[in-house]
Amino acid sequence: MNRFAALLDALVLTPSRNAKLALLADYLRETPDPDRGWALAALTDGLDFPAVKASLIRSLMAERVDPVLWTLSREYVGDTAETASLLWPEPLGQRMPAPTVAEVVATLHTTTRTTAPAILADLLDRLDVNGRYALLKLATGAMRIGISARLAKVAFAQAFSVSVEDVEEYWHGQSPPYTPLFDWAANGAAPPRTDLLPLFRPFMLAHPLEAETLDLSEYAAEWKWDGIRVQIVHVAGETRVYSRSGDDISATFPEVTAALTTPCVLDGELLVRGAHQGGETGGAASFNALQQRLGRKTVSKAMLAESPAFVRLYDLLIEDREDLREWAWEQRRARLEALVPRLDPSRFDLSQVIPAKNFEDLAEIRSRARDEAIEGVMLKRRDSPYVAGRRTGLWYKWKRDPLLIDCVLMYAQRGSGKRSSFYSDFTFGCWNGDPDAGAELLPVGKAYFGFTDEELKFLDRHVRQHTVGKFGPVRETDKSLVFEVAFDSVHTSKRHKSGVAMRFPRISRIRTDKPAHEADRLDALKALIAD
Amino acid sequence: MAPPFSWLKPEPFGLHVAPADAWIDPARAVDTALVTHGHADHARGGHGLTVATPETLAIMALRYGVIETGSTPVAYGETVTLKGGVKATYVPAGHVLGSAQILLEYAGERVIVTGDYKRRADPTCPPFQVTPCDVFVTEATFGLPVFRHPPIADEMAKLLKARENEQGRCVLVGAYALGKAQRVIAELRAAGYRDTIWLHGAMERMCRLYEDHGVDLGDLQPVAGVPKAALTNAIIICPPSALNDRWSRRLPDPVTAMASGWMRVRQRARQRGVELPLIISDHADWDELTQTITQVNPTETWVTHGREEALLRWCELTQRKARALALVGYEDEDD
Ligand SMILES: [Zn+2]
Ligand SMILES: [Zn+2]
Numbered sequence: 013m014n015r016f017a018a019l020l021d022a023l024v025l026t027p028s029r030n031a032k033l034a035l036l037a038d039y040l041r042e043t044p045d046p047d048r049g050w051a052l053a054a055l056t057d058g059l060d061f062p063a064v065k066a067s068l069i070r071s072l073m074a075e076r077v078d079p080v081l082w083t084l085s086r087e088y089v090g091d092t093a094e095t096a097s098l099l100w101p102e103p104l105g106q107r108m109p110a111p112t113v114a115e116v117v118a119t120l121h122t123t124t125r126t127t128a129p130a131i132l133a134d135l136l137d138r139l140d141v142n143g144r145y146a147l148l149k150l151a152t153g154a155m156r157i158g159i160s161a162r163l164a165k166v167a168f169a170q171a172f173s174v175s176v177e178d179v180e181e182y183w184h185g186q187s188p189p190y191t192p193l194f195d196w197a198a199n200g201a202a203p204p205r206t207d208l209l210p211l212f213r214p215f216m217l218a219h220p221l222e223a224e225t226l227d228l229s230e231y232a233a234e235w236k237w238d239g240i241r242v243q244i245v246h247v248a249g250e251t252r253v254y255s256r257s258g259d260d261i262s263a264t265f266p267e268v269t270a271a272l273t274t275p276c277v278l279d280g281e282l283l284v285r286g287a288h289q290g291g292e293t294g295g296a297a298s299f300n301a302l303q304q305r306l307g308r309k310t311v312s313k314a315m316l317a318e319s320p321a322f323v324r325l326y327d328l329l330i331e332d333r334e335d336l337r338e339w340a341w342e343q344r345r346a347r348l349e350a351l352v353p354r355l356d357p358s359r360f361d362l363s364q365v366i367p368a369k370n371f372e373d374l375a376e377i378r379s380r381a382r383d384e385a386i387e388g389v390m391l392k393r394r395d396s397p398y399v400a401g402r403r404t405g406l407w408y409k410w411k412r413d414p415l416l417i418d419c420v421l422m423y424a425q426r427g428s429g430k431r432s433s434f435y436s437d438f439t440f441g442c443w444n445g446d447p448d449a450g451a452e453l454l455p456v457g458k459a460y461f462g463f464t465d466e467e468l469k470f471l472d473r474h475v476r477q478h479t480v481g482k483f484g485p486v487r488e489t490d491k492s493l494v495f496e497v498a499f500d501s502v503h504t505s506k507r508h509k510s511g512v513a514m515r516f517p518r519i520s521r522i523r524t525d526k527p528a529h530e531a532d533r534l535d536a537l538k539a540l541i542a543d
Numbered sequence: 544m545a546p547p548f549s550w551l552k553p554e555p556f557g558l559h560v561a562p563a564d565a566w567i568d569p570a571r572a573v574d575t576a577l578v579t580h581g582h583a584d585h586a587r588g589g590h591g592l593t594v595a596t597p598e599t600l601a602i603m604a605l606r607y608g609v610i611e612t613g614s615t616p617v618a619y620g621e622t623v624t625l626k627g628g629v630k631a632t633y634v635p636a637g638h639v640l641g642s643a644q645i646l647l648e649y650a651g652e653r654v655i656v657t658g659d660y661k662r663r664a665d666p667t668c669p670p671f672q673v674t675p676c677d678v679f680v681t682e683a684t685f686g687l688p689v690f691r692h693p694p695i696a697d698e699m700a701k702l703l704k705a706r707e708n709e710q711g712r713c714v715l716v717g718a719y720a721l722g723k724a725q726r727v728i729a730e731l732r733a734a735g736y737r738d739t740i741w742l743h744g745a746m747e748r749m750c751r752l753y754e755d756h757g758v759d760l761g762d763l764q765p766v767a768g769v770p771k772a773a774l775t776n777a778i779i780i781c782p783p784s785a786l787n788d789r790w791s792r793r794l795p796d797p798v799t800a801m802a803s804g805w806m807r808v809r810q811r812a813r814q815r816g817v818e819l820p821l822i823i824s825d826h827a828d829w830d831e832l833t834q835t836i837t838q839v840n841p842t843e844t845w846v847t848h849g850r851e852e853a854l855l856r857w858c859e860l861t862q863r864k865a866r867a868l869a870l871v872g873y874e875d876e877d878d
Binding site for chain 2: 021024025026027077078080081084085088089090091094095098099145428432433
């Protein structure tokens, strides 16, 4: 438990992702089973002990500390578990040896509401202040230290030099303390079986197409739809919908989940019905409409009626327990085309192959894609197997060229981590009319990347030398510097004073050559709106 | 007959010793000031006459230039008689170099004003002395039971281990320029660390002053102008404000450490972006505050600054007469 407590503290205080990964990987390598598995579950909020709640901590403390002193302390510290760990009276005499994580988990699993107070008190007596903090956080399931499942998996892969994709795949059927998973990765045992479970399979991803031209006899082209990439799995009577990160989003899109009854694993783009993408019939609404439904755990009937979801299918990974991932894309595509007519047509359709004669033809079709609010074009090698992650030469995404607009730097804020001494978060604006006739700048977006280290130094210096006001961590500049901002699209927004919200803005160039009054006006930005 | 202790009045900007017309640690310039120690919130410049230990006077001279008008040095254990027959004795407080509790005697009554103090051993100043009195005027900077400072040897071990583990980096320790910095350096020496310790420019003069007063700090060098490569695996001491400042960019990928009693609380460490919190304080922690009141065992306890509410509650629970003085101008030192 002490090693786990030290890990917890180090993770909390380490800002950089790489350093967090290294800390976790070291812990997983050096800690024996089953402690490391339980620790992993605890860090990713995967443990629950119904008998231990924050109220139990408060009542334990009430027996030991004056209520006024408790309240004053709790108010100052701001966290019940931490306050209790600091105030817990040190036992008299020699402390009993600290419990292991596995012992803590086993003990807490068997507690009831009646036995919990005595059991928790005994565990607290055996730990020092950091150990007590870790115990209380673990027991109440309130870790919240920003270790995502993804980060944990990357650390796991790093610890044992195995591929993240394999970890992703084998992880899903496993439950804490993941002993078969450690057996496989650390001891070379056979990987856990996955074919009978509704598991997530890692997605195949595409490289951006740079300058190359592709031969369309080798590559097939499809639209890149502007929704969210999903995987739908049906096996043994169960269906799951997974997002790009492998999160189970079945409950967010119940109409899609309910619609698949054929045993298979599908890859596609989840969209909301509308006339915006791909024309009037079978069309999809803009990303904005989809966003309304994302992040909701339950869905109202009205929402289901108003914004029904469907999936435009790209690929077929497994059909009837037959794994097709080693097959060529062309063969999988044929199986997919044969399967789609058997699926519910209101929930599933096929992403069409673009009938381009050659690459120039495709370029021409793509250049018109902006009007159709499509993200761009996908190019898939006809003989490519379905492999996890990005592999060179197989799949390409050929995005539309970004939109560009010239904006004026208005405010800057310091970054975090390595950038904490630099002003690296920039708010920029456009003119709300003619600047020579008294128009003002309105903030239209924020960007914190797109620039090189050299440019960052320049920007930091500019902010410091051109500050006209300070509001907490924010500096207001004299609004003399113009940026060329690149972005993917712009939408109307009620939440922003400017009335618009940009998607994915980044600084593409610093225009020291351009005077601020020549920056773009809001009207120019609004003309690009694609809702 | 006047009511007990009515000759000592808490006014908003300091304690007023009426018969002597003198103020203790006043928050603004006065004719006669009795100063407990050199921290800026206790020792302000511009008084007509400053009565303090010779070390405190030297620190004030370093900070504010020569005290033009007048100063009366009082060594530890020495007594001066002020106007109106008030006697003031300066007793070690164990807080920083020169820090003193002031024992006031008048009309047969004894009052101690602690200024700031701690009970742990500190190689840079003599230890706090328990002195009997009727009224004990105590600070309460860490006056909450969550504050229990661990042994300083543990914190030094943490610091040296971080230096050992993070090859190719350096460890940058934020420490208050008066007292904390020198104590950290002296404790590093006591832990057997012999290498050069590097200093931010704001630290240099105070370290020299400590050395002039006989505190051995070993080899100290200013960091200014030293190439990055020469600082890998170095320990560098800077004021807390410089930790995330542009200044730190010249250093090789520093592990940011902070030596402060506040580091006991994770959120405080996180807010400051500290990677390595070192729980080191020059103030009494909760146990030391309550232990000190118990040992001194005064008739009344007055609490000057800090988290006085909790300490008053403790006095109530232990049936001790106590009151809070609403004084202004004291800060939570970065201690
Ligand atoms: Zn002080
Ligand atoms: Zn103070």
